[in-house]
Amino acid sequence: MATLPQRPPILRPHLPRISNLIPLPTRVHCSATAPPKLNPVTSRPPQLNDPTLKSNWTHRAWVTGGCTTVLIALAKSAIGVAGSHIWLEPILAGSIGYLFADLGSGIYHWGIDNYGGQKTPIFGPQIEAFQGHHKWPWIITRRQFANNLHALARAVTFAVLPIDLVCDDPVLLAFVGVCSGGIMLSQQSHAWAHTTKSRLPPLVVALQDGGVLVSRSHHAVHHRSPYNSNYCIVSGVWNEVLDRSRLFEAMEMVIFFKFGVRPRSWAEPNSDWTEDAQKIALET
Ligand SMILES: [Zn+2]
Numbered sequence: 001m002a003t004l005p006q007r008p009p010i011l012r013p014h015l016p017r018i019s020n021l022i023p024l025p026t027r028v029h030c031s032a033t034a035p036p037k038l039n040p041v042t043s044r045p046p047q048l049n050d051p052t053l054k055s056n057w058t059h060r061a062w063v064t065g066g067c068t069t070v071l072i073a074l075a076k077s078a079i080g081v082a083g084s085h086i087w088l089e090p091i092l093a094g095s096i097g098y099l100f101a102d103l104g105s106g107i108y109h110w111g112i113d114n115y116g117g118q119k120t121p122i123f124g125p126q127i128e129a130f131q132g133h134h135k136w137p138w139i140i141t142r143r144q145f146a147n148n149l150h151a152l153a154r155a156v157t158f159a160v161l162p163i164d165l166v167c168d169d170p171v172l173l174a175f176v177g178v179c180s181g182g183i184m185l186s187q188q189s190h191a192w193a194h195t196t197k198s199r200l201p202p203l204v205v206a207l208q209d210g211g212v213l214v215s216r217s218h219h220a221v222h223h224r225s226p227y228n229s230n231y232c233i234v235s236g237v238w239n240e241v242l243d244r245s246r247l248f249e250a251m252e253m254v255i256f257f258k259f260g261v262r263p264r265s266w267a268e269p270n271s272d273w274t275e276d277a278q279k280i281a282l283e284t
């Protein structure tokens with residue numbers, strides 16, 4: 001039986017939100033400017049052992065494609081390094097790539113958490129899946145590996161394959177390989193952040209404790225009201241910076257005043273994001 005991750009108290013001081021400090025025009029209350037809500041028909045949780053949580057051959061094919069393109073980038077980088085004997089730059093580039101992967105995961109997560117709906121072109125299924133994730137966070141721990149990763153693996157395949165074909169620079173390939181690999185595996189580190197410690201491999205626990213992977217307590221804050229922090233899900237190293245700088249809140253204000261669209265995180269209490277305690281009680 002899966003159990004909920006332990007949730008220590010929030011250590012970060014509570015800061016008033018920009019959207020609460022700035023008087024907004026009346027249309028902020030108009031539902032027409034809000035992102036679409038979930039379709040009630042599809043807003044029911046899957047059952048335990050539901051087939052939609054299992055990997056199929058299409059999922060496995062995309063994950064295989066994504067892993068292959070990432071490994072080709074890393075292999076070409078290693079071959080270039082061996083030939084040139086220049087180690088420092090590729091290692092630095094790979095490290096920066098890992099930082100960018102965490103930052104990219106946060107920006108992408110913020111975007112699909114707050115804007116668009118299930119009918120949004122290209123991103124619709126991801127938006128719906130992330131909204132469902134807020135309602136039933138435990139589901140991600142029940143998804144099979146390829147089922148959880150295939151959408152990002154497909155994007156990585158399309159983005160990295162052309163670079164593999166035309167690029168021979170070991171420094172750039174190190175950056176691309178580590179960054180794209182981190183992005184592709186971000187949903188796995190996200191799943192581990194929802195898994196209880198007793199069910200995780202010791203190496204994963206060590207990497208979480210060391211800050212290499214986003215920790216369970218760190219990510220748990222994202223699933224608590226007001227649902228507008230800790231978006232990064234690779235290492236989580238950017239969360240403190242992004243949340244303290246209020247970059248996302250500033251971007252939300254710009255989008256609101258420019259396009260009249262308010263993010264989902266402004267709606268409080270937000271029933272779409274509130275965890276379904278009844279289902280969790282059944283599951284535990
Ligand atoms: Zn989220």
Ligand SMILES: [Zn+2]
Binds near residue numbers: 133137222223
């Ligand atoms: Zn989560």
